[in-house]
Amino acid sequence: MPPHQPESMVAAIRQSPPVDVSVPYESAWVKGKTILITGGASGFGAGFVRHWAEQGATVVVGDINVEKGDVLAREVRKETGNANVHFVHCDVTDWQSQVNLFREAARLSPHGGIDTVVANAGIAGADAMQRPQGMTDAEPPKPNFKIMDVNCTGVMYTAHLAYYWLPRNSGSDACSMDSQPGTTCRDRHLLLVGSIASLAPIAAQPQYGAAKHAVLGLFRSLRATSHPQGIRVNLILPYFIDTPIVTLGARVVLAGGAMGKVEDVVDAATRFVADSRILGRSLVIGPKVTLKQLDNGEWDLVAKGTPGSRETALWEPYAEDWEDVDAFDRNIVKVLNAVQAARGWIGWATDIVKAVGYGLGFGR
Ligand SMILES: NC(=O)c1ccc[n+]([C@@H]2O[C@H](COP(=O)([O-])OP(=O)(O)OC[C@H]3O[C@@H](n4cnc5c(N)ncnc54)[C@H](O)[C@@H]3O)[C@@H](O)[C@H]2O)c1
Known part of the structure; x- marks a missing residue:
């Protein structure tokens, strides 16, 4: 075995510097992009659809919920005057259904390509790993691993199809941190949606935790090998945010604590979609906190209004994992x-x- 030789691969994998969320970006940079969002009929997805449609993007939503998806697309078209907002039925656990979604998105795209794919669809809820059924039977019945199917296999299908379609976005160049956002709408961007459960353990939701750790693993691996196809891969990692996915039980457990806001998730995702100079980065989105940087460079939680402090809901984890490999x-x-x-x-x-x-x- 050769001796272990750690070496920084940051430049070699074309990873951009850590995200500085105090640096402004323009939401208008999403104008003209064609963006495919899985699970876009509700929660974060619906927030993305509204904001990006307002900015003049073409948005194609793939969701299993036909009623919500149809209503959302119709409403957003009417409210924004943007005719390029579409709903396509899709079950992300069904490969052919996702194949159809991507094909339809390219067909509906005014320029024929797909610039950004957001792998957002997800579910939570009662977990077969937590409460195994029928374990007294002679043979254990097959467990229901729907959470893994949607949150892991569904995301893998979406990423796989993104790697097929994004490099075929004719008119786009290989992604680069020297690009000039706003000068061209064309891009090759995969935005993954993890969770705080990608980074930390989550009690009573082992499948959800396993699936979201898998999304983190996918991100950390893909960001190292996506440059030959010119694709940039980023990740958002929300804390508990008030959307329909947060179950009644979770709301009871969280009572008295803080929840994050959909607007901050939309802000983080928009930064990634709009700013084509960001390659291979992730942002956690939590409740807003007030922070002050200490003399040693560390950040400390301080009272709101403390001189030199700033309020933020976003910070970047796993910023250094390709520095020593x-x-x-x-x-x-x-x-x-x-x-x-x-x-x-x-x-x-x-x-x-x-x-x-x-x-x-x-x-x-
Ligand atoms: N809200 C939170 O607290 C939170 C925190 C961290 C991560 N997340 C993640 O954010 C993503 C979006 O969740 P949300 O909070 O907006 O929840 P949500 O329930 O409002 O939205 C999820 C959407 O996914 C769709 N969906 C579910 N199964 C599907 C399938 N098989 N095929 C296609 N679409 C399907 C639903 O119909 C829904 O529109 C999920 O991946 C979730 O795990 C949410």
């Missing part, structure tokens, strides 16, 4: 970069052959 990750990333560079030379050689052929009268 092991030999396996280092070698994989180097191979990917070498393949990409080689493709570049092949592309150049192909163009030269074409140019010579053209000069000789072929293909005119």
